[in-house]
Amino acid sequence: MQKTSKSLSKKSAPESSVAREPKVDSTLTKGLLLLDSLSAASGGKGVSDLSRELGLTKSNTFRLLQTLTTLGYVQRGEGKLYSATLKTWRIGQRVIDNLDLPELARDEMRRIADATHETIYLAVPENLSIVYIDMIDSLRPIRTWNRIGGRAPIHCVGTGKAIIAANYPSLRGALKGELAKYTSRTITSLAALEVDIEATRKNGYAFDSGEFREGVVGTGAAICLPNGFAIAAIGVSLLETDLPEHGREKLGRLVKDAGERITARLARN
Amino acid sequence: MQKTSKSLSKKSAPESSVAREPKVDSTLTKGLLLLDSLSAASGGKGVSDLSRELGLTKSNTFRLLQTLTTLGYVQRGEGKLYSATLKTWRIGQRVIDNLDLPELARDEMRRIADATHETIYLAVPENLSIVYIDMIDSLRPIRTWNRIGGRAPIHCVGTGKAIIAANYPSLRGALKGELAKYTSRTITSLAALEVDIEATRKNGYAFDSGEFREGVVGTGAAICLPNGFAIAAIGVSLLETDLPEHGREKLGRLVKDAGERITARLARN
DNA sequence: ATATATGTATCATATGTCGGCACAACATTG
DNA sequence: CAATGTTGTGCCGACATATGATACATATAT
Incomplete structure (x- = not known):
């Protein structure tokens, strides 16, 4: 059965099709196939x-x-028995760590910015905070409240709550008793947070009703790995007084669709 | 410069050393080197x-x-530009998925975290290091010293020494002459290590008196397969100045009990 | 006991990979 | 704008390299 392996060599026929496949190194191919297979085996x-x-x-x-x-x-x-080591895992992990999320999200952020002229955020979780790794400033005269590299508590901004909703099982423990109060609307009980999470899941986006800064609202949606784990979120932030002009639903749909598209782009690899 | 590449061919010398290296496939080696390098690059x-x-x-x-x-x-x-895809990540991910230690250990880690409010580690051995595969951050304002995916020398942290004590027969050979010194308290002789192992066995947990980072102490206990082979360890790490507040005995008992329970859970599969 | 698995070692051969060279598409220089 | 240095890519002959057959020692089963 071994000879059948490479399938279409090149000798055989001139090949009708235009795109001839680019000739792969068989040793490397087999090695990676092995690693692939081994990583899928529980016991080796x-x-x-x-x-x-x-x-x-x-x-x-x-x-x-x-x-x-x-x-x-x-x-x-x-x-x-042979089994894959964690070195395999560590390499894969680096791929995630080095992902150029701003680059991946750029188009979608631009789209939302053009549609709203408000401030667009790209955030990643870090412990119980989120860190803004990219943003597009509002064109309005109002100044921005955060800068790239800035942080916010994960439980009271749109991007953070979107991530919580996606990763709740792994965050629940850490959140217990850590829900600090920033405004009159901050969610400070785990029970209330779970209600909010349920709404977030149902809507596909999280809504911040001014839970971190008084009068500053926003929506956020998660960006997930193929296994559903959220590694980032995209969000829009604006003054509460400007909310009626856009409509909460519209802002929610914008980030939800953006998040889904970025997630899909991640998956198609 | 290309000819210098592979360094040690095989023609050259019969090689004095006993253990001749097992002849690696160069194509596969180079391919994996490439993938490794690419995974470490941010932009490609x-x-x-x-x-x-x-x-x-x-x-x-x-x-x-x-x-x-x-x-x-x-x-x-x-x-x-070329960059690693998420397929690389997916493979590595499966390795962990097929051996879901964090899941198995979660409850016990949580329990210790709640009892101590210090940093809890879950670590697995890799060659002569341990790799942290999960952790719960300290709630204290103190910075964390390691991240998930980070490494530490196996012979000078609590988790590592717990693993050594459990698997000493199979590790003794490799450890000989590999006991690098990191602090004034690092164990650098095999004899001293064996004394420490004996204490570890007697106590049921290993104690790190600041042997990797000055002033950072901790305890660790092994997580074992049904045949007694240690595949991981659970540990708690804290500032030496906070040790009296807890008491070494208490921290030891906590990880010891946790390790035993996780080990028991592994066995009942 | 015999029998069929397994993992590992050796070896001659041809297969597949290698390095050199060449080329087109850009960049950067003067 | 020609000149010069990049870059990524295509080609080909030569040789080293990875290959399959064969062999053997150990383990598990019959």
Whole structure:
């Protein structure tokens, strides 16, 4: 079965199709296939298992595993089984850490800015705060309340609450007893927060009714990894007095759609 | 410069050392090196950059990138730059998913956090380091010293020493001569380490008296497979000045009990 | 005991990867 | 604007490299 592997070599036919595939290095391909397969296994796999699964020779599989092992991507656990190490995980983690979110979100932020002329935020969570990593200033004469690099409590701004709603299971514990009060509208009880979360989930966006700064409202929507974990949020912020001009629903839909599109862009890799 | 690349071929010398290295597939090695390097880059890298960085031919680099691209691990973003995709992340993610220690340990971590309000760690071994795979930040204003994904030498933190004590037979060989010194209290001799291990076994928890960071102490306990092999450890870390407030014994008992309960939960699968 | 798994080692061969070179598309220089 | 230095990409012959067959030692099953 091994000869069937590469499928279309190049010798055979001149190939009708225009786009010929760009010739891949088979060793690297097989190695990554192995790593892929191993990462999907709960308990680890053996050489024979893997060779059958991928249609490779045992010798070949063994040597590739040997390579992966000395490189640290794979280890031989108990019972002689091979399994992927956390080095694999750490590399993937770096991809997330180095994601250029401002670049990914730029178009969507621009779109909302053009539609509202209000202040647009891109924020990431950090412990129980959110940090603004990008923003587009309002064109209105009013000054902005935050700058890039600035922080806000996660439980009382639109972007933060959108992230909470998405990641609640992993945040619930930490939030308990940490809901500081900033304005008369700040949500300070876990029960009230859960009600708000439910509304956020239902609407697809979070609404800040002036829970951090008196008179400053906004909406926010999460940006999620393919597994649903929120890593950022996009939001719009404005004076409460300007809210009627836009309508809460419209502002909510804007960030919701933007968040979904950015999330989709992340996923299509 | 290309010929210097692989450094130690094999022709040269029979190599004095006993353990000859197990001959790695160079294509796979280079490909993974590329992926590694790309995952560490924020904005993406170009072919020439990468070829210089890794000491490879441009042709070679280009073909490897081509392969990684068609396999979906890399993409060409705007500006012709290559960057790692989320497929890389997804694979790494599965490794953790298939071994959901944070989930298994969550309750116990929470319990200790509530009891101490200090920083709680969940760590796994990787070679002669430990990697933090989950943590609960201290509620105190003090800064955190490590992040998820961060590393520490296995022989001088509480979690690491707990793992050593559990797996000493299989680690002894590797540790010999690898006990780097970080503070005045770091254990640097195998003999002293064995004394410490004995104490750890007797107490059921390891104690770090500031052996990695000056003034930062902690306790750690192993999380073991049914056969007794430690795959992780849970620990608490705090400033030495706060130790009297809790008492070493209490902190030790907390992690010891937590480790035992998680171990028990692993066993009942 | 025999029998069928497994993981690992060796080796000759041909396969697949390599480096060199060449080219087009931009950038940057004068 | 020509000259010069980048860049990413395509091609090809040569040789090193990864390959499959074969062999063997150990483990689990019959």
